[in-house]
Amino acid sequence: MNMTTANTARLLITCEDKPGIVQAVSSFLYHQGANITALDQYATEAQGGRYFMRVEFELDHLQSRRESLIQTFATNVAERYSMHWRLALVSDIKKVGILVSKVDHALLELLWRHSRGGLPCEITQVVSNHEDLRESVENFGIPFYVVPVNKENKREAYTKIDELMQGNDLLVLARYMQILDEEFVQKWEMKVINIHHSFLPAFVGANPYKQAYEKGVKLIGATAHYVTADLDQGPIIEQDVERVNHDFTVDQLRELGQDVERNVLARAVKWHLEDRIIVDGNKTVVFQ
Amino acid sequence: MNMTTANTARLLITCEDKPGIVQAVSSFLYHQGANITALDQYATEAQGGRYFMRVEFELDHLQSRRESLIQTFATNVAERYSMHWRLALVSDIKKVGILVSKVDHALLELLWRHSRGGLPCEITQVVSNHEDLRESVENFGIPFYVVPVNKENKREAYTKIDELMQGNDLLVLARYMQILDEEFVQKWEMKVINIHHSFLPAFVGANPYKQAYEKGVKLIGATAHYVTADLDQGPIIEQDVERVNHDFTVDQLRELGQDVERNVLARAVKWHLEDRIIVDGNKTVVFQ
Amino acid sequence: MNMTTANTARLLITCEDKPGIVQAVSSFLYHQGANITALDQYATEAQGGRYFMRVEFELDHLQSRRESLIQTFATNVAERYSMHWRLALVSDIKKVGILVSKVDHALLELLWRHSRGGLPCEITQVVSNHEDLRESVENFGIPFYVVPVNKENKREAYTKIDELMQGNDLLVLARYMQILDEEFVQKWEMKVINIHHSFLPAFVGANPYKQAYEKGVKLIGATAHYVTADLDQGPIIEQDVERVNHDFTVDQLRELGQDVERNVLARAVKWHLEDRIIVDGNKTVVFQ
Amino acid sequence: MNMTTANTARLLITCEDKPGIVQAVSSFLYHQGANITALDQYATEAQGGRYFMRVEFELDHLQSRRESLIQTFATNVAERYSMHWRLALVSDIKKVGILVSKVDHALLELLWRHSRGGLPCEITQVVSNHEDLRESVENFGIPFYVVPVNKENKREAYTKIDELMQGNDLLVLARYMQILDEEFVQKWEMKVINIHHSFLPAFVGANPYKQAYEKGVKLIGATAHYVTADLDQGPIIEQDVERVNHDFTVDQLRELGQDVERNVLARAVKWHLEDRIIVDGNKTVVFQ
Incomplete structure (x- = not known):
């Protein structure tokens, strides 16, 4: 596995659509030092529907930082928006x-x-x-x-x-x-x-x-x-x-x-x- | 309408599949002086199924010869094979x-x-x-x-x-x-x-x-x-x-x-x- | 034109790929009160390539706020990343x-x-x-x-x-x-x-x-x-x-x-x- | 190999387009006792172009009759139309x-x-x-x-x-x-x-x-x-x-x-x- 793959993860998110989600997720990742390599979103309605997001990012020392990343995201972001979410590391074959x-x-x-x-x-x-x-x-x-x-x-x-x-x-x-x-x-x-x-x-x-x-x-x-x-x-x-x-x-x-x-x-x-x-x-x- | 279209017709045939149909139809057209410009056939089974045929041909003076053509085909070919068939002239818009x-x-x-x-x-x-x-x-x-x-x-x-x-x-x-x-x-x-x-x-x-x-x-x-x-x-x-x-x-x-x-x-x-x-x-x- | 269309705009951005662009753009929009309805990005390389982004968003009173929006984005975001960019309002037919x-x-x-x-x-x-x-x-x-x-x-x-x-x-x-x-x-x-x-x-x-x-x-x-x-x-x-x-x-x-x-x-x-x-x-x- | 395959052949023909080719080929096959199972033709022009034909047929005892079939077709049909042609038996893997x-x-x-x-x-x-x-x-x-x-x-x-x-x-x-x-x-x-x-x-x-x-x-x-x-x-x-x-x-x-x-x-x-x-x-x- 090369370093890119070892340090690549995807965040998959489902929640009610509200303003600020992209900002919240991208800010979180930015402050962790991650580089977003792909970002897709979809909302079922123009307003007030269900919201879905997939973010792929790279982060140095991802594997050792996994637990803290999960915990911080849960506390700082996921709870606020009542997200169903999961983090998938590319290195977890x-x-x-x-x-x-x-x-x-x-x-x-x-x-x-x-x-x-x-x-x-x-x-x-x-x-x-x-x-x-x-x-x-x-x-x-x-x-x-x-x-x-x-x-x-x-x-x-x-x-x-x-x-x-x-x-x-x-x-x-x-x-x-x-x-x-x-x-x-x-x-x-x-x-x-x-x-x-x-x-x-x-x-x-x-x-x-x-x-x-x-x-x-x-x-x-x-x-x-x-x-x-x-x-x-x-x-x-x-x-x-x-x-x-x-x-x-x-x-x-x-x-x-x-x-x-x-x-x-x-x-x-x-x-x-x-x-x-x-x-x-x-x-x-x-x-x- | 150009002469080609004026003298072009299609014969559409459905019958039980038997040997000799292509030969019978193409011989009939040949002896009438027609030139076959397209021929397609399909049988539902390798043997003993239903048979379908479309022949497009050109024939001089087609419009004046239409009636005799229909009659001759009915007597000489269609009856022998119990065909359902029709002749469509391109000139019949x-x-x-x-x-x-x-x-x-x-x-x-x-x-x-x-x-x-x-x-x-x-x-x-x-x-x-x-x-x-x-x-x-x-x-x-x-x-x-x-x-x-x-x-x-x-x-x-x-x-x-x-x-x-x-x-x-x-x-x-x-x-x-x-x-x-x-x-x-x-x-x-x-x-x-x-x-x-x-x-x-x-x-x-x-x-x-x-x-x-x-x-x-x-x-x-x-x-x-x-x-x-x-x-x-x-x-x-x-x-x-x-x-x-x-x-x-x-x-x-x-x-x-x-x-x-x-x-x-x-x-x-x-x-x-x-x-x-x-x-x-x-x-x-x-x-x- | 319904209110949705009247208040919808798209931001198109091209710049060198660097960390933090999504965060910067989405934070800017969030703090303006905009709701992001579509976001797409593409980078030519995993790192260090050219970066392209399209964000569609809705913002109340968009038309009267257009000039200040453009100016603030230019100063606060675009300059920092040396962006080529433009704002397109859906209402500008x-x-x-x-x-x-x-x-x-x-x-x-x-x-x-x-x-x-x-x-x-x-x-x-x-x-x-x-x-x-x-x-x-x-x-x-x-x-x-x-x-x-x-x-x-x-x-x-x-x-x-x-x-x-x-x-x-x-x-x-x-x-x-x-x-x-x-x-x-x-x-x-x-x-x-x-x-x-x-x-x-x-x-x-x-x-x-x-x-x-x-x-x-x-x-x-x-x-x-x-x-x-x-x-x-x-x-x-x-x-x-x-x-x-x-x-x-x-x-x-x-x-x-x-x-x-x-x-x-x-x-x-x-x-x-x-x-x-x-x-x-x-x-x-x-x-x- | 089942009997169908053993007795199936294809005739591939190229020649100048002239009236009567379908009739000649299908009559030949009919008189040999063959059953035509597929027939396709194509002419490059409405008249006077090159003509191409593929006929698939079944014939009892095909393999023992191959030589006589080739010879008869060459003499009775192919020469008259100056055909380039070949007979391909499905059993010739x-x-x-x-x-x-x-x-x-x-x-x-x-x-x-x-x-x-x-x-x-x-x-x-x-x-x-x-x-x-x-x-x-x-x-x-x-x-x-x-x-x-x-x-x-x-x-x-x-x-x-x-x-x-x-x-x-x-x-x-x-x-x-x-x-x-x-x-x-x-x-x-x-x-x-x-x-x-x-x-x-x-x-x-x-x-x-x-x-x-x-x-x-x-x-x-x-x-x-x-x-x-x-x-x-x-x-x-x-x-x-x-x-x-x-x-x-x-x-x-x-x-x-x-x-x-x-x-x-x-x-x-x-x-x-x-x-x-x-x-x-x-x-x-x-x-x-």
């Missing part, structure tokens, strides 16, 4: 676990990008309900575990998966074809990203490419979203589409769609890792 | 009526493109349920009629609109904010193109931009489709999307969406006028 | 003149958007070297002047155009097919936006659609840029492309390209009017 | 060799797609001028050879590469950072596909992302083309772009650009393998 079933395109895209330095995280393990992808995963030097899931063992299975995933900051469902158990979802709230193989809210549920084929749409898409108890309804992070026509079979829709899925998922995961996403109810604010 | 309410962007796009030679048709009249757009339309030298519609007069209103539209080959709903009466829809089956302001099947019904805003989608779109009795469910002709983010208000989504709407509608209408569309159940085959 | 030749698509797009409230400016006049578009322009209630240009009268012609355009904040070349005279360009430096009908730097010069056809490119594009003495080389504001294939004739490339041109030009003009663009040497910073 | 230097994204995209059944070919070997990618390639079970190239040994190096590549139908330069020697290019004419990391003809030559950065373009792209003696000037097969802005560093342009490169290259190679491309002078006809 996030730990990511991946869940997958049998199809490999989304998984491999993540592993490939990670291996080439394109995803700033540690991929700690891949868990699947099938054996199929063991070799593909282990080739990257990443542990692979199988936890079969069926109607009877669902609660135990997710207890097991939860144990395996302990310590991770993020779980990614890279085309994991099981519906997570509710307790698991609650425990990992806003820490699970799923890739759905359609342009949501069109084609929720099973077989979206077949649905798209039967509907005769002229674009197919994919959606990355946080997982909530309500299937395919969590806050959308990223979406994209590709043009198709009548001539595409369901298989060809799927093949093209998989290219969209892997790009959309990779972007969503990257933005999460770079602390660019703040969840606002059932929507996301993504600072790019 | 299609007549188009437009229905509109108060917002003008989709209407104006059609009028502008038409006035610049970009839509091969005659726009015979514009009918609205409001007075607002009279001047905009009459500036283009096109007649404008107002037919108010409400719950009480619905049947009479559509009888009146039907009378006004007599002789038209196509009706375009350029953001006409009324649900057509069922009898009217049946009478004009597959002759009415609507622009819906969302990427269908997402956000059917009213206020799609508000729905999109509340869902937090990252792309907004528009869909041009033929109108059927089932609202927003008719065969899709064309769709497109634009990228948005959390920062867009409903008004900004609408403003950007209107750009998508007008382009999508203009393309769909143009393809219809160029005889590029064959309806296949609830889907379209569009030969581009 | 910008005046825009358009130059055009014979093709109307780019011109009409601007007039249509303007008439529908989509371009926050006053279009003061349209000047052409041909009579052709008089009626189209006058239909919008906008004055139209003809100033013929040829090799012999070039200097006089641009003196005349300069007189006609006096008082304008921006000139738009909406497919004006003349090369501006050098003195005129210098006088209107970074105040003239041109739409070039190719994806620059590909296909500079004449007949880009013909060049694109001969090269067999698979995408065609358009580029909006500020005009400099160096033809087609000024800072790029916006670009876009559309997919084409071998089957497109030069005319079809042109027809599709014109749709790209009008959208690209409209976006570039809108961003200029919203004070979103800062020129950085031969490049632009566009805060969106 | 094409052999592909890849050339690469140090960056792996384009290479890996091809290997991954191939390993998942997305590229209908045999990848026979990868040749590089560096050792770096040996492990990545050998993990896929594909032979990897190193042939260092420098000014002194250029002719020998390409003699060596030519020997290694013997028997291949196609070579792919997956970011091979050497300029091929002229004799080699001539020998492999229209059998070498290169991916150039810019939207050609913009930014020919070295360091296109740096050029794009300095020019301040708002889109970056990639171009797949056949290699000719004239560097970066061969017939373009496919291009695509992604939107960028002032905030992208050269490294970020490169990172995003690499995603474009790998998709563009994969599409171009796939189309070549599916016999969809006919070269027409310095342009390509791509039947999709």
Whole structure:
């Protein structure tokens, strides 16, 4: 890690919109000796709405000063504006676990990008309900575990998966074809990203490419979203589409769609890792 | 009209897929002395599905030979394959009526493109349920009629609109904010193109931009489709999307969406006028 | 104009990157009682580069306080950081003149958007070297002047155009097919936006659609840029492309390209009017 | 291989445009007992231009009838129209060799797609001028050879590469950072596909992302083309772009650009393998 990264952090803030927030935050950072390298804000209304902010800054000796920084900010700034906030240090490499079933395109895209330095995280393990992808995963030097899931063992299975995933900051469902158990979802709230193989809210549920084929749409898409108890309804992070026509079979829709899925998922995961996403109810604010 | 256009026609064919169709059609045209300038085909299955074909050709003295051509093709080719088919001469300029309410962007796009030679048709009249757009339309030298519609007069209103539209080959709903009466829809089956302001099947019904805003989608779109009795469910002709983010208000989504709407509608209408569309159940085959 | 617009301004700043700029600007605004509604910044390097900032804020009684605001900012903030800066009040409606030749698509797009409230400016006049578009322009209630240009009268012609355009904040070349005279360009430096009908730097010069056809490119594009003495080389504001294939004739490339041109030009003009663009040497910073 | 694939072939035809070609080809196939599953044509002019055709068909016992089919077609059809033509059987799996230097994204995209059944070919070997990618390639079970190239040994190096590549139908330069020697290019004419990391003809030559950065373009792209003696000037097969802005560093342009490169290259190679491309002078006809 170079010095820049070692001394870089991001402050993510949500609060009611009031005058003076930018001034308060930037003054605080200035007086700490920090250099602001990126600043984004968003308010839901012209006045009186919710306010969101992301500030990236550099500060010498950041790691040793972390605790005092947090404490001072809490006392001097956050309390005054009743902020929900967090400080993320770039040097705290996030730990990511991946869940997958049998199809490999989304998984491999993540592993490939990670291996080439394109995803700033540690991929700690891949868990699947099938054996199929063991070799593909282990080739990257990443542990692979199988936890079969069926109607009877669902609660135990997710207890097991939860144990395996302990310590991770993020779980990614890279085309994991099981519906997570509710307790698991609650425990990992806003820490699970799923890739759905359609342009949501069109084609929720099973077989979206077949649905798209039967509907005769002229674009197919994919959606990355946080997982909530309500299937395919969590806050959308990223979406994209590709043009198709009548001539595409369901298989060809799927093949093209998989290219969209892997790009959309990779972007969503990257933005999460770079602390660019703040969840606002059932929507996301993504600072790019 | 130059000689090329005067002697150009398109043959549109639907039938069961069997060997020999291309050969039969191209032989027929060859022996008539025609020159094939474009040929597209599509079969729903590798074998035994439905078959669709569009052939554009040039033939000297086409207009005087039209009747004999139709008769010969019917006897020599179409019967053998139980074809649904039609012959469209480019010289038969299609007549188009437009229905509109108060917002003008989709209407104006059609009028502008038409006035610049970009839509091969005659726009015979514009009918609205409001007075607002009279001047905009009459500036283009096109007649404008107002037919108010409400719950009480619905049947009479559509009888009146039907009378006004007599002789038209196509009706375009350029953001006409009324649900057509069922009898009217049946009478004009597959002759009415609507622009819906969302990427269908997402956000059917009213206020799609508000729905999109509340869902937090990252792309907004528009869909041009033929109108059927089932609202927003008719065969899709064309769709497109634009990228948005959390920062867009409903008004900004609408403003950007209107750009998508007008382009999508203009393309769909143009393809219809160029005889590029064959309806296949609830889907379209569009030969581009 | 509603109160929000009457009291909204934007501060555009360029200077050397140093710590404390955000703090200084936001403190200044806070102590004036302003509410920051948008803030964007960009630095060319992690440290020691050039720094650019755009702040949008609301301030009661803005118009009467303008002079004191400017003076205080100059003394208290701008001098300390040797800033190039300007304050733009939304209530100072910008005046825009358009130059055009014979093709109307780019011109009409601007007039249509303007008439529908989509371009926050006053279009003061349209000047052409041909009579052709008089009626189209006058239909919008906008004055139209003809100033013929040829090799012999070039200097006089641009003196005349300069007189006609006096008082304008921006000139738009909406497919004006003349090369501006050098003195005129210098006088209107970074105040003239041109739409070039190719994806620059590909296909500079004449007949880009013909060049694109001969090269067999698979995408065609358009580029909006500020005009400099160096033809087609000024800072790029916006670009876009559309997919084409071998089957497109030069005319079809042109027809599709014109749709790209009008959208690209409209976006570039809108961003200029919203004070979103800062020129950085031969490049632009566009805060969106 | 299933029976469909075993009995599927494509006929690719180039000739002067004359009446009757579709009839002649489809009659020939009909009388042979073939079923046409796809037919595309293109003529450069309305009349008297060059004519291109791609017909895909199924024919029982295709492999044993190949020779007689070729002979009959040559005598009965091709001679009459002075056709350049070839028959490609889907069962003749094409052999592909890849050339690469140090960056792996384009290479890996091809290997991954191939390993998942997305590229209908045999990848026979990868040749590089560096050792770096040996492990990545050998993990896929594909032979990897190193042939260092420098000014002194250029002719020998390409003699060596030519020997290694013997028997291949196609070579792919997956970011091979050497300029091929002229004799080699001539020998492999229209059998070498290169991916150039810019939207050609913009930014020919070295360091296109740096050029794009300095020019301040708002889109970056990639171009797949056949290699000719004239560097970066061969017939373009496919291009695509992604939107960028002032905030992208050269490294970020490169990172995003690499995603474009790998998709563009994969599409171009796939189309070549599916016999969809006919070269027409310095342009390509791509039947999709």
